[in-house]
Amino acid sequence: MAHINLLPWREQLREERKKRFLVVIGGMFVLSAAIIFLGDKYFTSAIENQDARNAYIQGEIAVLDSRIKEISELKTRRQQLLERMKIIQDLQGNRPVIGHVFDQLVRTLPDGVYFTGLKMQGDTISIVGEAESNNRVSNLMRNFENSEWLASPNLTEVKALTSGAVDQNNAFQMTVKQTKPAVPTPAVPAQGGKS
Incomplete structure (x- = not known):
């Protein structure tokens, strides 16, 4: 005898496809949400790392700026000390010269x-x-x-x-x-x- 299926199989198939479609859509939504969440976490972490690097670099730049300022001040002080030393050496070297000049002024003075x-x-x-x-x-x-x-x-x-x-x-x-x-x-x- 021939089997005749009188059940509403087409509607069941449609309902089953609809459920599968909703499951796939839900899975895609969950997967998309997970990707967006993980991407946000990754980029937030990368931004925080870059901010930390930038802060470290800014701190090092400030340290180097203070060292440059110290070096500049030391160079200025060194130049001032060298100028003072030169003046003192010139004075030390000219000390006997002044004596000779006064001696010559006296010797050249006629009656x-x-x-x-x-x-x-x-x-x-x-x-x-x-x-x-x-x-x-x-x-x-x-x-x-x-x-x-x-x-x-x-x-x-x-x-x-x-x-x-x-x-x-x-x-x-x-x-x-x-x-x-x-x-x-x-x-x-x-x-x-x-x-």
């Missing part, structure tokens, strides 16, 4: 001439003085020219203090340059053959 003021700026000495005559001032200038420590005398002003008197005094102003004497070079002995 009848005296200084009323001396002022030194750099290597220029400004001299104010009085002399019994103009010839005495000329002698003083010649003596400066012949000195090893003084050179280039320049007479600025000469004026008579007492006009018409027999022993007339003259006031004068002049400048002279301080120099250092040339250091003699040792003579090199001549090399000759055997005699």
Whole structure:
């Protein structure tokens, strides 16, 4: 006998397909939600790691900036100390020079001439003085020219203090340059053959 199925199999098949479809849709939804959640966690973690790295780098940059500032301050202090040392060395080196200059001022001073003021700026000495005559001032200038420590005398002003008197005094102003004497070079002995 032939089997005839009178049950509503098409509706059951449709209901079964509908359930499978809803299960697949639900699974896809759950899978999508899980992927979105995991992706969010991953990117949040990556952002936090990058923020931590950035904070570390910013901290190191601040440390390096402070070190750079310290180095700059140390370089400035070093330069100041070097300048001070150079000034002190120059003063130490010039100490005997000043003694020689004063000695030369005394040695070159002819009779009848005296200084009323001396002022030194750099290597220029400004001299104010009085002399019994103009010839005495000329002698003083010649003596400066012949000195090893003084050179280039320049007479600025000469004026008579007492006009018409027999022993007339003259006031004068002049400048002279301080120099250092040339250091003699040792003579090199001549090399000759055997005699």
